[in-house]
Amino acid sequence: MRDRQASREARRAREFEAFVAGAAGRLLHAATLLTAEAPDDNPRARRLLTPALAHTYARWDRLHGEDPYDCARQYLATRFAREAWHHYGGFAQSRPHPRSPLAELAPRERLILVLRMYEGVAEEQTAALLGLPVERVHSICDRAAATVLHPTRTPVPGAAGAKAVPS
Amino acid sequence: MNRPQREAAVRRILERTQPPVPPELWGEAVRRGDRLLRRRRLVHRVLWLLLCAAVVAFGVWAAGAHPWVEPPSQTTPPVTGW
Numbered sequence: 001m002r003d004r005q006a007s008r009e010a011r012r013a014r015e016f017e018a019f020v021a022g023a024a025g026r027l028l029h030a031a032t033l034l035t036a037e038a039p040d041d042n043p044r045a046r047r048l049l050t051p052a053l054a055h056t057y058a059r060w061d062r063l064h065g066e067d068p069y070d071c072a073r074q075y076l077a078t079r080f081a082r083e084a085w086h087h088y089g090g091f092a093q094s095r096p097h098p099r100s101p102l103a104e105l106a107p108r109e110r111l112i113l114v115l116r117m118y119e120g121v122a123e124e125q126t127a128a129l130l131g132l133p134v135e136r137v138h139s140i141c142d143r144a145a146a147t148v149l150h151p152t153r154t155p156v157p158g159a160a161g162a163k164a165v166p167s
Numbered sequence: 168m169n170r171p172q173r174e175a176a177v178r179r180i181l182e183r184t185q186p187p188v189p190p191e192l193w194g195e196a197v198r199r200g201d202r203l204l205r206r207r208r209l210v211h212r213v214l215w216l217l218l219c220a221a222v223v224a225f226g227v228w229a230a231g232a233h234p235w236v237e238p239p240s241q242t243t244p245p246v247t248g249w
Binding site: 016033050 | 173176181186187188189192193195196197198199200203204207
């Protein structure tokens with residue numbers, strides 16, 4: 001019994017190490033885009049990614065064929081959404097780093113743009129994950145893409161709000 | 168610029184600079200994940216224990232109180248005047 005558990009733990013640790021070696025770079029990049037930090041100075045992105053990986057590790061034996069990358073990404077997105085939308089002292093208020101390509105976007109625009117464009121998540125899935133109508137996800141994503149492509153170079157406060165951007 | 172071109176341009180901007188992965192990330196995630204697992208296992212164990220205790224307590228009470236026996240009727244008027 002104890003032997004079996006030990007071997008299962010060893011296997012889990014081995015598989016998880018391989019997963020982190022392959023996926024951590026991309027997940028950390030996504031997290032850094034979400035928190036709008038500089039690529040070489042991203043403490044908040046790391047604070048966001050570590051619990052996502054820990055959660056994936058804890059679920060490892062009960063994934064039942066589910067992609068661990070999906071699991072980690074989903075946790076990352078919902079945690080960011082929760083912290084950015086409900087605790088206004090958290091991610092929302094911290095000033096975006098000017099070197100981040102998403103510095104001009106509000107947290108929710110960043111989240112939708114990263115899920116749709118960087119991670120390639122389908123519109124319907126993004127909408128279901130965030131509890132928004134599909135049309136709303138579509139319009140927010142379009143607006144965010146337009147802002148990224150044609151930056152105005154004016155510092156925007158982090159709080160979410162409608163911005164008039166010609167598209 | 169049409170939609171596919173615009174999306175490709177946005178993707179290029181997003182992919183631009185890859186942040187370096189800190190080496191301690193894996194160890195930290197495993198440590199916290201282990202703690203989560205241990206805590207979850209403990210909660211499960213406590214809940215099972217509570218369930219067992221509740222079942223035993225119910226059994227003991229039922230064995231003493233016989234709740235399935237119909238209680239003697241108390242609605243019959245007292246018979247007087249014999």
